[in-house]
Amino acid sequence: MSEQPINEPGGADGAPLPPLGSQERIAQQRIGEALLTEDGRITDTPQAKTVAIQALAGRMQSSTPALVLASMGLVVGNDMAAHLGNGRYVLVPHDERYPSMGADVLHVDELDQTDPRHASGRIVPMDTEQxxxxVRVIAVSELMGAWAYGPTTT
Structure with a gap:
């Protein structure tokens, strides 16, 4: 195990990391991303993060309300916990490809049929398992972000 603090630049072997944007750094990132799954089907970092977040969200034993409370922040708010199970509210994901990026909580009366984001195939009623x-995926994403960056106070 390395003696080097984890917040110091350098690889696991203590060697300095290649500069950002260098061909060597890009090659190392591709190798790391390919190793995320046994068959190398993950090809980019956002996709890898999504797979990891979804896997972790599915394995966590905490209840969804407990995860929401633990992850309260910019993306997860009281409205997600308060309206979960209420069919008069829906989630409108910010990005279909990466659902962990968050969602807006809207009352069904707030839906705008002219807005493509509010199409029936895109919204998720709050009283569904989906x-x-x-909500679990969004909460876990927030928790992972908090763990990755640590406290913001000194």
């Missing part, structure tokens, strides 16, 4: 799963 909503519970989406």
């Amino acid at each position: 909503a519970d799963t989406l």
